[in-house]
Amino acid sequence: MFLFAFAAFVGYFVWFQVRESGQILDNTYNGRIESLEESTIRGQILSSDGTILAETVLDEEGNETRYYPYAEMLAHTTGYIGRGKTGVESLANYYLLNSHQSLWTQFANDLTEEKNIGDNVMTTIDIDLQQAAWDAMDGRTGAAVVLEASTGKILAMVSNPGFDPNRINEEWDELTAETNNDANLLNRATQGLYPPGSTFKLVTLLEFIREYPDTWQDFTYDCQGVNEGDGYTIRCYDSTAHGHLTLEEALVASCNGAFAAIGQMLDPEEFTATCESLWFNQKLPLGLASSVGRFSLTEESTAWTVARTAIGQGETQITPILSAMITAAIANDGVMMQPYILDSVWAGETQVESFEPEVLGTVMSSQEVSVLREMMRAVITDGTTNSLKTDLYEAYGKTGTAEYITGADTTHAWFTGFAGEGDEAIAVSVILEGAGTGSSQAAPVAASIFESYFSR
Amino acid sequence: MNQLIIQLSKYLFLLLLLFYVYASFLSARQKKVRSQNVTALWQLFLILCFQGLAYLVIYEQTQDMSMWLFYGAQALFVIAYQVAFRLLYDGYSRLLLNHLCMLLVIGLVIQTRLNAAGAWNQFIIAVMAAGATLLVPLVIKHWVRIYKIRWLFGLFGIVALGVTFLTAQTEYGAKLSVTIGDISVQLTEIVKISFVFFVAASFQKDTSFRQVAVTTAVAAMHVLVLVGCRDLGGALILFLSYVFMLFVATRNGWYFLAGMGSGAAACVLAYRLFSHVRVRVSTWLDPWTDITDSGWQIAQSLFAIGAGGWFGVGLYEGMPESVPIISKDFVFAAVCEEMGGLFAICLLLVYLSCLLQFLWTATSMTETFHKIVCFGLACVMGVQILLNIGGVTKFIPMTGVTLPLISYGGSSVLSTFLLFGVIQGFILMKKNEEKKIGKEESSEERREENRQESGRKVRAGRGERKAEKKAGR
Numbered sequence: 001m002f003l004f005a006f007a008a009f010v011g012y013f014v015w016f017q018v019r020e021s022g023q024i025l026d027n028t029y030n031g032r033i034e035s036l037e038e039s040t041i042r043g044q045i046l047s048s049d050g051t052i053l054a055e056t057v058l059d060e061e062g063n064e065t066r067y068y069p070y071a072e073m074l075a076h077t078t079g080y081i082g083r084g085k086t087g088v089e090s091l092a093n094y095y096l097l098n099s100h101q102s103l104w105t106q107f108a109n110d111l112t113e114e115k116n117i118g119d120n121v122m123t124t125i126d127i128d129l130q131q132a133a134w135d136a137m138d139g140r141t142g143a144a145v146v147l148e149a150s151t152g153k154i155l156a157m158v159s160n161p162g163f164d165p166n167r168i169n170e171e172w173d174e175l176t177a178e179t180n181n182d183a184n185l186l187n188r189a190t191q192g193l194y195p196p197g198s199t200f201k202l203v204t205l206l207e208f209i210r211e212y213p214d215t216w217q218d219f220t221y222d223c224q225g226v227n228e229g230d231g232y233t234i235r236c237y238d239s240t241a242h243g244h245l246t247l248e249e250a251l252v253a254s255c256n257g258a259f260a261a262i263g264q265m266l267d268p269e270e271f272t273a274t275c276e277s278l279w280f281n282q283k284l285p286l287g288l289a290s291s292v293g294r295f296s297l298t299e300e301s302t303a304w305t306v307a308r309t310a311i312g313q314g315e316t317q318i319t320p321i322l323s324a325m326i327t328a329a330i331a332n333d334g335v336m337m338q339p340y341i342l343d344s345v346w347a348g349e350t351q352v353e354s355f356e357p358e359v360l361g362t363v364m365s366s367q368e369v370s371v372l373r374e375m376m377r378a379v380i381t382d383g384t385t386n387s388l389k390t391d392l393y394e395a396y397g398k399t400g401t402a403e404y405i406t407g408a409d410t411t412h413a414w415f416t417g418f419a420g421e422g423d424e425a426i427a428v429s430v431i432l433e434g435a436g437t438g439s440s441q442a443a444p445v446a447a448s449i450f451e452s453y454f455s456r
Numbered sequence: 457m458n459q460l461i462i463q464l465s466k467y468l469f470l471l472l473l474l475f476y477v478y479a480s481f482l483s484a485r486q487k488k489v490r491s492q493n494v495t496a497l498w499q500l501f502l503i504l505c506f507q508g509l510a511y512l513v514i515y516e517q518t519q520d521m522s523m524w525l526f527y528g529a530q531a532l533f534v535i536a537y538q539v540a541f542r543l544l545y546d547g548y549s550r551l552l553l554n555h556l557c558m559l560l561v562i563g564l565v566i567q568t569r570l571n572a573a574g575a576w577n578q579f580i581i582a583v584m585a586a587g588a589t590l591l592v593p594l595v596i597k598h599w600v601r602i603y604k605i606r607w608l609f610g611l612f613g614i615v616a617l618g619v620t621f622l623t624a625q626t627e628y629g630a631k632l633s634v635t636i637g638d639i640s641v642q643l644t645e646i647v648k649i650s651f652v653f654f655v656a657a658s659f660q661k662d663t664s665f666r667q668v669a670v671t672t673a674v675a676a677m678h679v680l681v682l683v684g685c686r687d688l689g690g691a692l693i694l695f696l697s698y699v700f701m702l703f704v705a706t707r708n709g710w711y712f713l714a715g716m717g718s719g720a721a722a723c724v725l726a727y728r729l730f731s732h733v734r735v736r737v738s739t740w741l742d743p744w745t746d747i748t749d750s751g752w753q754i755a756q757s758l759f760a761i762g763a764g765g766w767f768g769v770g771l772y773e774g775m776p777e778s779v780p781i782i783s784k785d786f787v788f789a790a791v792c793e794e795m796g797g798l799f800a801i802c803l804l805l806v807y808l809s810c811l812l813q814f815l816w817t818a819t820s821m822t823e824t825f826h827k828i829v830c831f832g833l834a835c836v837m838g839v840q841i842l843l844n845i846g847g848v849t850k851f852i853p854m855t856g857v858t859l860p861l862i863s864y865g866g867s868s869v870l871s872t873f874l875l876f877g878v879i880q881g882f883i884l885m886k887k888n889e890e891k892k893i894g895k896e897e898s899s900e901e902r903r904e905e906n907r908q909e910s911g912r913k914v915r916a917g918r919g920e921r922k923a924e925k926k927a928g929r
Contacts, residue, residue: 001700002815002838006808009842010801012851017797021762029747030759031778107467 025094036097042066043096043118045078045088047127048155048343054078054089054165072162073134076187077125077341080165083172087187091287092121092342100347120346124153132452133158136445142412142432143188143320146449149328149418149425151357152337156449157321159188190290193317194431197402198254198438199414200312202372203326205251206364207274208262209371219247219262227257231303234260234311237401237437251375252382254399256311263310268297277363278326278336285338285360286321293322313403320429323416326363328427330372331396331418334364376417385415385439387447393419393454397446399438410434413441419450426453465513466770469506469795473802476502476558480809483551496550500538503558507531510565510771517772523568530564530579537586545593547887548880549817555810556876559861560869562803566790567864569771570783574864581866585873592874596881597888603825606657609650610674616643616650617681624685630856631685633867642867644682644690648840649874651678651694652701652832659705660825668706672698686732689843689857695719697835704831705824740853753780757848760793768796783864785856788848803862804845811838817882822889826882833875 025033041064045054053074057067066081068074079087089096099116101109109116126146133144133156146156163175163184175184186192209216223242227234234256236242242253250258272295276282280295294317297309308314321339329336337357344354364372376396380388388395397417404412413435418427428446435441476499483495511527534557541553560582567575596602620643624631633640658671675698682691699715726733735750743751743758756779763774776782776790783790792800811834818830837860844859846852858865860872 002808002811002834002842005838005842006804009846009849009851010804013797013801013849016758016761016849017766021758021765024758025762027744027747027755027759029752029755030763032759032763032775107463 025098033093033097039115040097040099040118041115042081044120045092045096046120046122046346047125047130048122048153049127050122051127053123053125053127066166068165070130071164071166073158074125074130075162075165076159076189077123077130077157078165080168082169086185087288088121088123088341092345095119095121095342095345095353100345100350100352119352120348122343122346123341124148124155124343125157125341126155128456129449129453130156130158132156133445133449136448137430137432140432140435141182142430142435143192144428144430144445144449145189145320145324146453147321147324147328147337147339147427149331149420149427150337150423152325152328152339153343153357154321154339154341155426157187157189157341159186159192187289188320188431190284190286190288190319190321192319192431193291193294194320194412194414194433195314195402195404196312196316196318196323197400197412197414198256198312199323199398199400199416199429200316200318201251201254201259201310202330202376202398202416203275203278204259204262204266204310204312205247205375206368206372207266207271208247209368210274211266211270213367216247219250221245221250221255221258221261223250223253223255223257225257227260227307229260229264229303229307232260232307234307248375248378251398252378254383259310260307263306264303266306266310268299268301268306272297277361278329279322279360280316280318284319284322284325286340288341290321291319293318312400320431323414324427324429325360327397327416327418327429328425329363330369330376331420331425331427333366334362334369336360336363380417383439385443387444388417388450390447390451393450395419395446395450397443399443401437404434411436414438415442415446417446419454426450461516462513462770462773465509466768466794466796466799468509470767470799470802472502472506472509473799473806476506477802477805477809480551480555480806484809484812493550496554499551499554500534500557503534503554503561504531506558507534507561507565510561511568513771514565514568518572520572523572526568526572526576526579530561533579533583533586534561540590544590545880545884547884547891548593549813549883552810552813552876552880552883555806555813556861556873558806559803562791563787563862565771566787566794566862567783569794570776570787570790571864574783578864578866578869582869582873585866585870588870589873589877592877593881593884596878597884600823600885602653603657603660606654606661609654609657612650613647613654613678614674614681616647617678617685620644621681621685626686630687632687642865644685644687645865645867645871646874647678648690648693648697648836649833649871649878651675652697652829652836655698655701656705656825656828656832659701659828660823663706668702668711672702683726686730687856688726688733688736689840689847689855692843692855693836693839693857695722696839697832700835701828701832705828736853736855740850743850753786754848754850754854756780757786757789758850760789761797761849764793764796766797768792768794768799770794784858785844785854785863786848787859787863788845791862804841807837807841807860814879817879817886820886821882826885830879830882833879837872837875 042056044052047053052069054066054068056064058064068078077087079085079089081089085093096118098119100119101116129146137144137158137160139160141160144158148155161182161184163171222244223236225236225239225241236256242255245255245258275295280293283292284290296315305314309316325336325339338360340355342355345352373396376398379398380395385399395417397415400414402412402414413432415438416429418425420426428449430442430445432441479495479499483492486492507530511523515523541548564575564579567578620631620634624634633642655671658667661667679691679695699712702715703712739751739754743754747755760776760779771794774793776793779786779789814830814834818827821827821830840857843855843857847854858868
């Protein structure tokens with residue numbers, strides 16, 4: 001009996017040392033990590049094809065500096081060290097500082113007081129796609145996220161304005177000065193909260209067909225340019241009168257009046273439940289710093305609030321990555337994947353650990369997906385997003401032009417969409433702050449990303 | 457050069473302990489007493505090497521000359537203790553004596569590293585405990601009928617625990633020690649042994665249902681007072697040991713099942729009733745969500761163990777002080793961090809070797825009382841070790857017990873010395889019997905006639921006793 005208990009304990013102990021301790025030790029409350037830095041040369045951060053995104057270089061005197069070859073282009077993804085740690089530098093800190101060199105090498109290093117070489121961390125970043133997204137953004141303020149729909153891999157992530165992680169110490173005061181309103185250090189792709197604008201009509205649409213599974217096809221609306229309902233007034237963009245519309249035509253035309261009317265037909269609690277199943281009002285299981293998307297609607301909400309919420313204005317806020325997650329779920333037959341950026345850990349040529357895709361849940365039925373796909377396809381083929389009309393790939397999507405200062409003319413340009421089938425499918429979300437309309441500004445960025453990906 | 461010593465030392469520590477453990481299991485397979493003694497001598501040599509190397513590293517790290525004094529005192533003590541046994545006794549288990557010394561030495565090294573002043577205290581108490589218990593084997597060997605005073609054992613247990621319950625100050629949420637003058641004593645440590653004696657003495661008398669019921673009632677009182685003191689670990693040790701002893705004494709599986717069943721029910725009840733039990737369980741299931749408060753200790757302990765890996769980081773190279781109560785309940789985490797996971801497993805093997813020795817002694821004893829005492833003491837120590845290391849590594853919920861001879865604490869050291877002394881006494885007793893038989897056998901040829909006669913006498917004597925028993929009933 002004792003032998004058995006002892007054997008069980010030893011078994012647990014071995015399991016703990018081999019499997020568990022890696023994840024456990026990487027904790028901000030563990031004071032030891034700092035001391036590891038003194039005995040280990042930080043490992044490299046790599047893209048999915050092994051391109052170096054961050055490495056530690058030694059000068060002749062043995063001084064270490066962290067070098068980021070792509071500087072601003074991947075600033076928010078790699079993050080920085082020196083002023084705290086962010087991005088992958090923070091997320092993978094433990095792996096970068098841990099060494100899986102042979103025991104013999106570690107032993108020899110101990111004796112000679114040489115530092116151990118930390119493991120290298122391979123990310124999911126597709127460096128060519130990142131370059132394409134970066135070029136397409138062209139320095140404009142905003143963010144772009146690309147997810148592989150079937151796995152949740154973050155293939156590219158751009159946030160502007162950025163900073164040069166190589167010069168974080170020199171530029172720190174400037175970046176954090178009170179007079180600096182650019183929020184350079186903020187990763188807009190995961191932390192930026194924006195009104196989703198018309199891209200949210202996809203969610204409203206989902207809720208509508210979910211609540212009216214047999215009758216949604218019968219929906220029609222006569223658009224006069226202004227919808228003066230009971231207690232609210234909603235204008236279409238430029239007050240254009242769209243005329244007689246089916247549901248699909250309403251989405252293609254992005255008719256605010258029609259969706260405000262739909263909003264009045266929805267059950268606020270069920271609408272909230274649907275949004276929460278899509279990870280609004282919840283912390284994303286991301287590892288990287290991220291903000292929580294917001295959605296709120298109750299029985300007490302006024303008709304005005306309901307109308308604005310249905311068209312993605314009002315209290316609703318979303319991060320670009322959450323937008324991409326929802327779109328990717330549509331591309332992945334309703335299954336939402338957990339976005340992730342760490343692919344594997346390597347000691348030289350030997351893989352030490354690899355991270356598998358994880359399912360967050362099935363958030364839409366196949367029927368709902370097929371309706372959404374059909375309509376998102378119509379947005380591209382019948383709408384005004386000329387940049388995405390191509391034979392190279394079949395794009396599906398929705399543009400958005402979000403007001404962020406009530407009554408003002410400045411608008412955020414949104415696009416969220418996907419292209420490709422099955423394992424090939426990628427989802428893209430783009431926001432350009434204060435840039436104008438989604439179709440003229442954001443959609444072309446997505447088009448460049450798709451083109452880069454599908455022209456290989 | 458210094459760095460070389462320090463870095464090399466952690467591998468040498470492991471190597472020394474590996475050899476030591478190998479010698480332990482080798483000696484168990486050796487048939488001849490002579491070769492066993494040679495092995496034991498090698499072990500002693502390894503202990504002294506370990507001690508010397510440890511204090512060399514400690515000196516290199518602290519540059520404190522007084523460490524050499526401490527080392528000298530300790531080495532002298534180990535040798536003196538061994539010599540004293542050699543002079544006083546014939547036929548004691550050298551293996552067990554070595555284990556006692558090895559565990560004590562490892563404990564003192566770790567305590568020196570954690571808190572040198574505390575280690576001095578621990579050492580002085582160990583010397584006194586060694587002195588006080590030096591004659592215990594002699595007493596045990598000759599006082600064959602110690603079970604006659606079983607109510608004294610029972611009474612001592614209840615009174616000692618009662619006093620603890622009434623007068624002890626609450627520390628770390630439990631009432632553990634009684635303060636007499638400047639000294640605080642954990643009476644519960646001694647009660648563990650008196651409890652085993654009481655139970656064994658009861659079952660020596662007979663194992664009728666009535667006897668079992670009475671003994672169970674007294675045992676339950678022990679356990680309940682401990683629960684009242686919130687000393688969950690102590691309660692669990694006594695409870696489990698009792699159930700095992702009851703089973704071994706009666707060979708009745710139903711008792712065992714009933715004991716385990718009521719134990720499980722009591723655990724559920726305790727979970728419902730006491731918030732501190734719920735906290736223990738929730739931090740065991742998930743220390744991470746409340747890491748800044750209730751999960752802090754176990755999380756820091758896991759950090760320490762994980763940081764140590766297989767080979768440890770080396771003495772003074774880790775951060776064991778980040779774990780609260782590191783020198784007492786969580787000392788195993790410090791061992792794992794600085795000496796390494798493999799070293800810790802070897803340490804467990806030393807304990808295991810002790811327990812096997814206890815159990816082997818139990819099976820070789822002829823009298824029920826002695827069997828059950830040996831077995832009970834093995835249970836007490838085995839359960840205590842498992843509760844401690846299991847709790848520290850998040851294998852099971854924390855129960856707050858010490859690791860014998862490694863953890864800081866005088867009462868625990870004293871009770872462990874006492875425990876080893878009792879076992880040594882039994883081993884001597886058995887050797888004595890064997891010797892008598894041996895003498896009889898050697899004189900067989902010369903006194904053939906006498907033997908037959910005495911044989912008849914013995915048989916007759918037995919018959920008489922049987923008759924007496926029948927009459928008594």
